[in-house]
Amino acid sequence: ETGVTQSPTHLIKTRGQQVTLRCSSQSGHNTVSWYQQALGQGPQFIFQYYREEENGRGNFPPRFSGLQFPNYSSELNVNALELDDSALYLCASSLSFLSGRPGELFFGEGSRLTVL
Amino acid sequence: GQQLNQSPQSMFIQEGEDVSMNCTSSSIFNTWLWYKQDPGEGPVLLIALYKAGELTSNGRLTAQFGITRKDSFLNISASIPSDVGIYFCAGLYQTGANNLFFGTGTRLTVIP
Numbered sequence: 001e002t003g004v005t006q007s008p009t010h011l012i013k014t015r016g017q018q019v020t021l022r023c024s025s026q027s028g029h030n031t032v033s034w035y036q037q038a039l040g041q042g043p044q045f046i047f048q049y050y051r052e053e054e055n056g057r058g059n060f061p062p063r064f065s066g067l068q069f070p071n072y073s074s075e076l077n078v079n080a081l082e083l084d085d086s087a088l089y090l091c092a093s094s095l096s097f098l099s100g101r102p103g104e105l106f107f108g109e110g111s112r113l114t115v116l
Numbered sequence: 117g118q119q120l121n122q123s124p125q126s127m128f129i130q131e132g133e134d135v136s137m138n139c140t141s142s143s144i145f146n147t148w149l150w151y152k153q154d155p156g157e158g159p160v161l162l163i164a165l166y167k168a169g170e171l172t173s174n175g176r177l178t179a180q181f182g183i184t185r186k187d188s189f190l191n192i193s194a195s196i197p198s199d200v201g202i203y204f205c206a207g208l209y210q211t212g213a214n215n216l217f218f219g220t221g222t223r224l225t226v227i228p
Binding site for chain 1: 149157206
């Protein structure tokens with residue numbers, strides 16, 4: 001069974017640039033969620049994708065966008081980077097909420113983004 | 117938005133001791149979960165609770181879903197060095213999206 005994999009693991013960008021982070025979900029999982037974890041904080045929900053559509057979003061501006069592909073992998077795109085976007089970005093896969101086990105997420109190791 | 121407060125913020129305990137930590141919220145949740153995060157890793161699910169008052173165990177770990185639906189507790193018995201890490205509670209209100217609200221975390225250090 002293949003777990004959740006994310007790339008890149010680390011990256012450095014400058015303010016105003018754009019970034020794309022990638023995630024491959026665990027085998028058999030059709031739902032992908034993205035979380036932002038600032039240093040010393042708990043993860044914060046960005047959005048979730050199911051059947052290639054966004055079906056839930058946290059309190060993040062539109063410059064945070066995403067995609068899900070037919071193979072359930074996903075991308076997180078952030079435009080016009082700001083210094084406060086520096087964080088660990090976590091991807092989590094799960095069975096659909098219809099599975100009856102909501103909240104049971106399998107996280108990747110994350111992509112650490114530094115914005116200078 | 118919902119704020120989850122965990123206590124204590126950090127703990128230093130001797131190997132073999134029992135550990136208790138808790139999480140409180142200003143809002144009610146339908147699901148409570150506990151995750152553990154090791155350095156350089158993503159969180160790993162320890163226990164999920166789906167019903168108010170539910171008490172669930174996973175090995176040396178026991179967690180409870182508070183009756184008020186605004187709190188949850190995690191106990192670890194007979195701690196071992198590999199219990200070191202940051203423990204996060206998480207609450208889920210709505211079904212349909214995995215919009216978890218995570219707590220502030222409890223950092224556990226186990227002294228051999």
